[in-house]
Amino acid sequence: MNNNQIKITTYKTMRGLANRIRDDLNNKDFVLLYAYNGTGKTCLSMEVKKQNQKRNNNQTNTLYFNAYTEDLFSWNNDFINEGKEPKLLLNSDSKFFSGLKELALEEKISFYLNRYVDFDFKIDYKNWFISFTNLNAPEKLIKISRGEEVIFIWCFFLALCQLVADRHESYQWVKYIYIDDPVSSLDDNNTISIACDLAKLLKENKDKFKAIISSHHGLFFNVMCNELKSRSIRNIFYTKIKRQIIFISKQLMMSLFFIM
Template identity: 55%
Template sequence: MTTSHTFENLPELATQLRERLETKRYVLLFAFNGTGKTRLSMAFKEQGKQGDGEDETRDTLYFNAFTEDLFYWDNDLENDAKRVLRLNRDSHFFDGLQELEMENRIGPLLARYADFDFLIDYETWEITFFRDKDTDGAPLPIKVSRGEENIFVWCFFLSVAQLAVDQDEGSPYAWVKYLYIDDPISSLDDNNAIAVASHLAQLLKNANGKVRTVISTHHHLFFNVMCNELGNAVKGFLSKEIDHFRLADTGETPRYHHVALLKHLHEVAESGEVYTYHFNILRNILEKTATFHGFGNFSACIKQDSDDPDGILYARLVNVLSHGNYSLYEPQEMLPENKDYFRKILRDFMDNYRFNPELFPAMDKSAV
């Protein structure tokens, strides 16, 4: 039976995470986009601050959307020649940048994922990317893709994280007690997602144990690899309800795409707390299943009843109810009639496509 806890707000949840990290080295959180992962990482970070101004201390080195915003492009619109990535020199994230010889730390990491090189200008606080050089040996600047940029920023963070977990004497990151990593692979394909997850897990497992880590993601494959790599971690599924947040322990439940989503839909169908956006998730599962089995449309995965031999009615319902104005940010509970349709389509799908029954206790068919 899944154990779950509710929290009125994200700071309350952040406090709970800090308490769990007193006895555990890792916390892994899965949550859909719009749940509040980034805001949770900032609430966690804020709770580690003490004092202000020059006397301020902190304990969390974090990676999230705000970290990525510390890097921004200057596309040289006037000359259209020298495109560079600039650094926000006011951020503590870049403390001791030149003394740490970051090129030598980032380079070997970047070589795992990319085929371009880079130079950091410590006077102008800008980064030049290049693949080739001119006849004088000067780099020929290029603008890398968004995915390549994300990989570079991730490698930059990873090199800083390595300094933090090593806790070398005199390191500018000796203050780090926690790493909080939120969605590091938002623009990566599955191959790179696996590589990033495996590399990150090795870094954490080889750490000295003084630094504790929270990782949150909406990427099922990344989450699954991290769960396998960090087997003794706290594993949780975070969801946002009408007036609270819910954190459910996943235990050792497999978190592959379809199993993770189906288990969540099964639980909400049983509880009766079915919201409009759950039809979007159901449609996503139907479409992936249809593709896997070679069908041209998700309607092929909807049971055809005698009074609807072509499955048109329920296919139209899924179409309509998965394309309405149903936001994850302001979830609306379904009407009772639509809950019944949702339960029937889900129940028939799971009857037709067999899954491990231990993960899905029998659905109450009297409710449909």
């Protein structure tokens, strides 16, 4: 391995690292970031959000998928009726669901969802919730598993990304997409499938938006590196040692995960 390909930089704050990543997007289409759990990936995504807003007259221009995104969905388990009508509630106050009632997202979500699961769903746009049913028993509402929920929320997000790519008026404010750890609670097969689907979406729409993808998942990270290796991409590894942020960047097409 040619050590000249490796550049190591230290930062005392997340702000410094966020500025560096944001600057990378001036001449790169994608930033792939690998970092261990507990090193502040979600905090970093929020810091990048601040930097993007600061550079855009304090206006939001980034669509996010991270731990906060998943918190926009919550279960009403219908304990009063012994769980007969469980619903996945949507936070109507979030810009994530901008113009939801006018979008009719079911078809776009199903385009991705049908690759992974065998249940059906319906969005109640008036009351801001989603109900689920088995394909072979559509009259009975069900509560999906945690893994299925992660996949559904991810497919929901991909549907929104497609609206961004299509220049839909409700999402014309989006210039950047930041994705943090989309494959928690998933097996390797689904992890690979999700990485491939995401890479395909990014490659097809690289002129529509720029993207930052961060993960602690080695398999997901390496599939993304391989799928995007011929594109304008910055690969990054970072960690924390004695409160300093150690940032390691390599040249295009090199996967940092295997050198650590």
